[in-house]
Amino acid sequence: MEDQVKRNWDQFLELIRKIGGYNEAVALMHWDLRTGAPRKGVELRSETLGMLSTEMFKLSISEEMGNFIEEFSKPEINEQLDQVSRTIVAECKKEYDHNRKIPADKFKEFAVLSAHAQTLWEEAKENSDFVSFEPSLSKLIVLLKEFIGYWGEKDTRYDTLVDQYEPDMTVAKLDAIFSRLRDRLVPLVKKIEASEHKPETAFLDQLFEQEQQEKFGKFILEQMGYDFEAGRLDESVHPFMIGLNPRDVRITTHYLQDDVTSAVFSSLHEGGHALYEQNIDTSLAGTPLATGTSMGIHESQSRLWENMIGRSRAFWERYYVDLQKHFPQQLANVELEDFYRAINRVENSLIRIEADELTYNLHIIIRYEIEKMLFNEGLEVKDLPRVWNEKYEEYLGLTPPNDGVGVLQDVHWSGGDFGYFASYSLGNMYSAQILHTLRKEMPQMDEYIAAGNLAPIKEWLTDKIYRFGKSVTPAELILRVTGEELTPDYLADYLEEKYTEIYKL
Amino acid sequence: MEDQVKRNWDQFLELIRKIGGYNEAVALMHWDLRTGAPRKGVELRSETLGMLSTEMFKLSISEEMGNFIEEFSKPEINEQLDQVSRTIVAECKKEYDHNRKIPADKFKEFAVLSAHAQTLWEEAKENSDFVSFEPSLSKLIVLLKEFIGYWGEKDTRYDTLVDQYEPDMTVAKLDAIFSRLRDRLVPLVKKIEASEHKPETAFLDQLFEQEQQEKFGKFILEQMGYDFEAGRLDESVHPFMIGLNPRDVRITTHYLQDDVTSAVFSSLHEGGHALYEQNIDTSLAGTPLATGTSMGIHESQSRLWENMIGRSRAFWERYYVDLQKHFPQQLANVELEDFYRAINRVENSLIRIEADELTYNLHIIIRYEIEKMLFNEGLEVKDLPRVWNEKYEEYLGLTPPNDGVGVLQDVHWSGGDFGYFASYSLGNMYSAQILHTLRKEMPQMDEYIAAGNLAPIKEWLTDKIYRFGKSVTPAELILRVTGEELTPDYLADYLEEKYTEIYKL
Structure with missing residues (x-):
């Protein structure tokens, strides 16, 4: 590199790191707002967040x-x-072109509004009071439509939003992928419904002391290889992972006294996100590449740890004895096999984050369709609770008794994150495809898991995925790791095999 | 106000609020670093702190x-x-003139260095390892001396530092005040040493469960009127109060299992600081006047609540029964009068924050003299532990067994806060003088306290002191509230009266 180019590059890096610094401050404020910032300080805090953003x-x-x-x-x-530097330039250019089109005052309005809306949402969810949240949500959507106007519509307005989270993904592709997945999963769900070999789950309906849940959750995170010296675990209404810098990657969870599995699997889930961020190569720190390459790939890592590892028989062959030790009164007389079947029961339910691996995709399809309606088909915000409830009745045969467990259940919309939900199902599909390759390359994987030796898996994922951060695109990554483009078939295969065995189909 | 002036003023306020926003972000990062930020993230965090500063x-x-x-x-x-706006301009001008003299790169160096030094200090204190902390401390002092050069020396180099925390205070005035105070307190300490009526304190040397300490501490803070919806309570190595904005004023405490009084009185102390910040008039929010008028006045409020109210007989006539309920095993058989005498024992000791009201001033004088030596008399940092230990032997008859309970015990120097310590004794003197007036204007004060009715005291302090924030100078404030300039005599009177009774002198 010529001397002058080197000097310019160093100045460029300084600018980039400054942006990274603001990002870190904003992330800390978001984390703080959701883990215990005093209620009365929120309004002034929102102003500050808006200013820094x-x-x-x-x-x-x-x-x-x-x-x-x-x-x-x-x-x-x-x-x-070098290649990484070129990708940094390309990423900055993408961001520059994207943001250059939004007037600064609009951006600030959005930041203040979304910070405030998240606080209102927490209260609205608590009180099942959609009406108190509706005006903020409407304003966010109006602003986002304006933004889409500035950015320029892709095939449709909603395409523009989807592309933000999963580059090069389109509504047309998603429609095709989801329909193929649906064609294979719906018959499976029907067969399971008809099965006479349903898992017994009554023993899960007991009280599980929060203190013990916390201890077990921390233990499992340590076992996964989550580095507590480069992160911390807190409580929040909705569990999340947030990376402040590659050596400060925080997760939260939410404890339910009457459901020990909720916190366990949300810890595994957020822990999976965190492993990705904690193991990005330090050379990328402070650059826009020091994050996951897409929301879908990020989600594939949370899903892999939560479901494919965390709900596997091998995992509980090793860790069930520890769970029993934490809850002897509740679980001493419950067999491993019964526990394994119970945590893998398939049941149509109301809450996305509590849903099983299989029906989860239906929760996503509902949200995906509603978001398309909001942005492409003129659905009004005031009609959201009605449409939500109708779709839950149609797809899952259930109507939410109130909006707190219905349309208000997810944090995403309060932050203006429309177009994100599809990533969850993409994550399921990516993870199954990655798991298929992992098994091929590491035939003894289940033995490792059953021995509590999770390090080789974390190392394989670090080597193949984590360390690259955003320096490769999702499409490149999945091709490079698995040798194929994304297909929903590995997920369908995985689910069919797993549930055929559990439900003796 | 002319239209054009009004428009300019609004733009000026916007600039000021922006500065306030950075201040809030920096404060949150400091809070976070001291209440649980992951160790490995600190280095990158320090960079970010430096950038924002x-x-x-x-x-x-x-x-x-x-x-x-x-x-x-x-x-x-x-x-x-109006008067407040004029004070805002004057305050900005003072800051402008002060900072304009420091080159930006020097300021950044200081911010990065002090953030890093605070982390090193925590470890050094833990390991009693002064040597690992020495290089950072030396660098901080070299930089500060450079800063003093930029600012211009007042009477002496050290005067320049003192003036930062207590405007218009000088080393000459402090020497005079401290010597007068010393002349009255030293004989009192001697008499107490000679007294045969020493309080029994053995019952304090028991184990007090942290969970119960936390509950009682929160209860007392609520009783004082600390607003938990505009603040939060956490743990840190060294207790502190930090105001992010007037509706987000946080405090921390530190629990010692074998000393229940430590956390109680540090909560009262930090709670006193917090009451000041939480009750500043909202019209001052986001301006440089939304803080205490000086470190000394701030400290007067923490001292007033910690000592003059918190260690009074009336206070425990009301709250001792609650403390007993929290610790029945430890205190059920201890009489109120014995407890009152025990928490007011006078004893020469090593740790400033654990010292009694009387000898506390000797701890301050040691630090004041050492700081003068560092800045005015060429004392080298490597000699600090030796000089520290010699002075403790000379003034308090004790030599610290290690530097963790000696020269490393306080956080201040690691943050570059030299010139601050004097404020603590100034706080004692201000608080005694304010208490004298409060008693005159509210003769039934002790009855209120004994009835657990602390609101009138908080309201009186809000009305006379808190709401004004920094819109009046400390000298104006003390004159306006008490009708007199600062004198050490009220403190001496208060201490003589209190200890004459307790020690039957």
Whole structure:
């Protein structure tokens, strides 16, 4: 690299790290707001969040940024950069082009509004009071539609939103993938419904002391290889993972006294997200590549740990004895096999985050369809609870008794995150495809798990996926790791095999 | 106010609130670093803290700020402002003049260094390892001396530092005040040493469950009127209060299993600081006046609640029964009068924050003298442990067995806060003088306290002190509230009266 190019690059990195610094401050404020910030301070805090987000936004679309991008995009300069540096430039350019189109005051309005809406949502959910949340949600959607106008519609308005979370994914592709998946899963669900070999789950309906749940959750996270010296575990209404920097990756969980499995599997889930972020190569720290390559790939890692490892027979062959030790009164007389079958019961239910691996995809399809309606088909916000309830009746045969366990159950919309939900099912599909390869390359995987030796799995995932962060695209990554493009068949195969055995189909 | 002046003023307020926003972000990061941020994330976090501090600093010395100050300082404009607005301008000007003299890279260096040093200090204190902390401390002092050079020495180098925390206070005045106080307190300490009526304290040396300590501490904070919806209570190595905004004022405490009084009185102490910040008039929010007027006045409020109220007989006439309920095994057979005498024992000791009301001032004088030596008399950092230990032997007849309970015991120096310690004794003196007036104006004060009716005291303090924040100077405030300038005599009177009774002198 020429000396002058090197000097410019260092200045460029300084600008990028400054943006990263704002990002860290904003992330800490979000974490704080959701883990115990005092209620009365929220309004002033939201103003501050808006201000910092605006400053970050201004830098990402600054003339200085524009000049650097132009400079490093010149062929004779660009060829002097290594592959990762080129990807950094491309990522900044994408962000620059994307954000340059939004006026700064609109961006600030969005940041303030979404911070405030998240707080209102928490209360609205608590009180099952959709009406108190509706005006904020409406305003967010109006703003997002304006944003789509600024960005330019892709095939449809909703395509523009989907592309944000899963680059190069389209509504047309998703429709095709989801319909293929649906064609294989619906018959499976029907067969399970008709099965006479339903798991017994009554023993799960007991009180499980929170303190013991906390201890067991921490133990499992340690076993997975979550580094508590580079993260921390807290409580929040809705569990989440947030990476402040690659050495400060925090997770939260939510304890239910009458359901020990909820916190266990949400810890495994957020732990999976966190393993991804904690193991990104340090050379990417402070750059826009120090995160997951897409929401779908991120979700594949949470799903892999939560479901494919965390709900496997091998996993509980090793850890059930520990769970029993934490809850002797509740579980001493419950057999491992009964526990394994119970945590894998399939049952149509109301709450997405409590849903089983199989019907989970129906929860996603409902949200995906509603979001399409909101952005492409003129559905009004006031009609959301009705449409939500109708779809739950249609797809899952259930009507929510109130909006707290219905349309208000998820945090996403309060943050303006429309287009995100599809990622969850994409995550399921990616993870099954990755698992297939992992099993091929590590035939003794189940033995490792059953011996509590999870490190080789974490290492394999780090080597194949985690360390690259966002320096490869999701499509490149899945092709490179598995040798194939994304297909829903591995997920369908996995689920058919697993449930055929459990339900003796 | 003319229209144009009004428009300018609004723009000025926007700039000020932006600075306030950075301040809030930086404060949250500091809080986070001390209440559980993951160890491995600290290095990257320190960089971010440095970046945000630098941005804040740049704004406070920006051309834009300079122009506003110049504009609003013009007599024909200034006279259109109300008193509070004029004080805001004056405060910004003081900050501007002060900071304009420090080069931005020096300021950043200081911010990064002090954030890092605080983390090193925590470990050094834990391991009683001064050597690992020495290089950082040396660098901080070298930088501060450079800063003093930029600011310009007042009477002495150390004067320049003292003035930062207590405006218009000088080393000469402090020498005079401390010597007068010493002349009255030393004989009192001697008499107490000679007394045959020493309190029995053996019953305090028991194990007190942390969970119960936490419950009682929260109860007492609620009784004081600390608003938990505008703050939160956490644990940290060294207790502190930090105001993120006037509706988010956080405190921390530190629980010692073998000393129930430590957490109780540190909660009362930090709670006193917090009451001040929580009750500043909302009209000052986001301006530089939304804080205490000086460190000394701030400390007077923590001391008033910790000692003058919290260690009074009336207070425990009401709350001792609650403490007994929290610790029946430990205290059921201990009489109120014995407890009252025990928490007011006078004893020469090693740890400042555990010291009694009387000898506390000797701890301060040691630090005050050492800081003067560091900045005015060429004491080298490597000699600190030796000088510290010699002075403790000389003033208190004790030599610390290790540096963890010696020179490393306080957080202040690791943050570069030299010149601060004097504020603690100033706080004692202010608080005694304020208490004298409070008693005169509220003769039934002790009855209120004994009835658990602390609200009138909080309201009186809010009305006389809290609500004004930094819109009055400490000297103005003490004169306005008490009708007199600061004198150490009220503190001496208070202590003589209290201990004469307790020790039957």
